[in-house]
Amino acid sequence: MTQWSGYLGLILQGALVTIELTLMGSVLALIMAFLAGMGRVSRFFILRAIATAYIEFFRGTSIFVQLFWAYFVLPFAGLSLTPLQAGVLALGLNVGAYAAEVVRGAILSVGREQYEACTALNLARWQGMRHVILPQALLVMLPTFGNNAIELLKATSVVSLISLADLTFQAQVVRSQTGSTLMPFLSVLIIYFALALIISWGVRTLERRMARGLDGVRV
Amino acid sequence: MPAPIIKVDAISKSFGAFKVLDGLSMQVMPGEKLALIGPSGSGKTTILRILMTLEKIDGGHIQVDGEQLYHMERNGQLLAADERHLARMRQKIGMVFQLFNLFPHKCVMDNVTLAPMLTKGVARAAAEKRAMELLDMVGLADKAKAMPAQLSGGQKQRVAIARALALSPKIMLFDEVTSALDPELVEEVLNVMRKLAAETDMTMLLVTHEMGFAHDFADRVLFFDRGRIVEEGKPDEIFRHPKQERTQSFLKKIIAAGHRV
Numbered sequence: 001m002t003q004w005s006g007y008l009g010l011i012l013q014g015a016l017v018t019i020e021l022t023l024m025g026s027v028l029a030l031i032m033a034f035l036a037g038m039g040r041v042s043r044f045f046i047l048r049a050i051a052t053a054y055i056e057f058f059r060g061t062s063i064f065v066q067l068f069w070a071y072f073v074l075p076f077a078g079l080s081l082t083p084l085q086a087g088v089l090a091l092g093l094n095v096g097a098y099a100a101e102v103v104r105g106a107i108l109s110v111g112r113e114q115y116e117a118c119t120a121l122n123l124a125r126w127q128g129m130r131h132v133i134l135p136q137a138l139l140v141m142l143p144t145f146g147n148n149a150i151e152l153l154k155a156t157s158v159v160s161l162i163s164l165a166d167l168t169f170q171a172q173v174v175r176s177q178t179g180s181t182l183m184p185f186l187s188v189l190i191i192y193f194a195l196a197l198i199i200s201w202g203v204r205t206l207e208r209r210m211a212r213g214l215d216g217v218r219v
Numbered sequence: 220m221p222a223p224i225i226k227v228d229a230i231s232k233s234f235g236a237f238k239v240l241d242g243l244s245m246q247v248m249p250g251e252k253l254a255l256i257g258p259s260g261s262g263k264t265t266i267l268r269i270l271m272t273l274e275k276i277d278g279g280h281i282q283v284d285g286e287q288l289y290h291m292e293r294n295g296q297l298l299a300a301d302e303r304h305l306a307r308m309r310q311k312i313g314m315v316f317q318l319f320n321l322f323p324h325k326c327v328m329d330n331v332t333l334a335p336m337l338t339k340g341v342a343r344a345a346a347e348k349r350a351m352e353l354l355d356m357v358g359l360a361d362k363a364k365a366m367p368a369q370l371s372g373g374q375k376q377r378v379a380i381a382r383a384l385a386l387s388p389k390i391m392l393f394d395e396v397t398s399a400l401d402p403e404l405v406e407e408v409l410n411v412m413r414k415l416a417a418e419t420d421m422t423m424l425l426v427t428h429e430m431g432f433a434h435d436f437a438d439r440v441l442f443f444d445r446g447r448i449v450e451e452g453k454p455d456e457i458f459r460h461p462k463q464e465r466t467q468s469f470l471k472k473i474i475a476a477g478h479r480v
Contacts, residue, residue, distance in 0.1 A: 116320060117322070121386065122306055127338075139324075
């Protein structure tokens with residue numbers, strides 16, 4: 001029994017790495033999503049082109065390959081990353097590309113009359129974006145952002161391939177040391193699922209709070 | 220005689236193959252209250268939207284308050300206006316929309332104070348003090364903390380009027396501001412506009428289907444049809460003794476539809 005609890009400790013250490021990757025990856029993904037998503041609706045061709053290129057490239061190539069590039073190829077260009085840094089970079093850039101399309105779609109979903117009100121009130125384009133359009137678009141983005149965050153959580157398991165001791169990696173370790181398959185894989189199954197539930201719940205709570213007062217019912 | 224505050228000179232504007240404005244010219248004197256009437260698609264709303272820089276023009280010139288709206292003079296040459304020029308010109312003009320266009324995520328107070336704080340750098344305390352005066356004027360001082368979704372259509376429109384007034388424009392444009400309202404809520408909005416007309420010397424342009432209100436409110440009525448002004452004159456001339464056959468048949472239809480003139 002004490003042996004099992006020792007192995008469980010290993011798995012929980014892996015869970016911490018997974019959580020760390022998910023949080024840091026999500027922050028990077030969020031930043032990239034807003035940069036690229038707003039770039040896509042920019043007035044300037046060059047910004048639209050850069051944003052489109054980024055989105056298409058990171059959606060169109062596999063996250064495995066992106067991770068291998070971040071970890072194994074970048075050092076040849078003089079940039080050596082730790083496994084954690086490489087993992088955050090690949091996950092953030094990959095999921096950010098998907099989320100950028102969410103940002104773009106949400107911005108376009110805000111009605112034309114809101115843009116016209118901004119013009120009539122003489123707000124500069126970025127002021128209207130910051131104070132009027134984005135706050136309303138954010139509410140549209142949130143549910144899909146929740147999906148993206150869960151995707152990112154599940155994608156963190158790829159970092160086990162560059163020997164980062166995340167949840168999946170630790171499960172393999174425990175399995176090879178104990179010969180037991182069920183216990184480690186059942187534990188990681190439950191932990192991934194619990195983490196995903198926490199993300200869902202968090203996003204829903206945030207959504208409820210932000211929608212408060214908007215429709216006159218949820219005051 | 221003072222110079223006109225708005226001078227529209229041979230404006231044309233098409234949406235695709237449809238010519239909305241066809242060499243339209245008009246002048247508005249400072250402080251004048253103008254009603255623009257006519258069938259839908261006649262271009263009356265479009266000219267308001269053009270004055271608010273919500274639509275681009277295809278040709279012609281507009282002067283507002285002595286300056287070109289869509290052009291800038293640089294070394295004696297007329298160039299297309301850039302965003303900075305447009306922003307400066309927009310300070311002179313405010314607009315109220317048919318569907319209010321309030322910001323649904325901001326309370327009434329924030330709707331009114333947002334633009335003065337952002338575009339004129341007014342401090343929050345001063346902006347809120349001014350907003351309370353304006354909300355008081357439109358009879359909504361008790362709704363400052365309410366969200367737009369909690370208000371009736373008439374209340375929303377009065378907030379929208381206060382919001383536009385907060386920037387102290389010289390010219391106010393009203394685009395069918397009562398058309399989306401339930402009949403019993405129309406009067407509260409019209410009352411605010413009467414008060415505005417009586418208490419300020421703002422120039423007001425009003426697109427409306429409320430002929431009775433246009434008659435009482437306006438100094439001058441312009442009848443639009445197919446992108447041109449067919450007839451203009453004092454309200455009594457237009458409504459009681461229209462000269463043009465188009466004006467007569469339009470007014471006949473409106474009266475048949477149950478509107479008071």
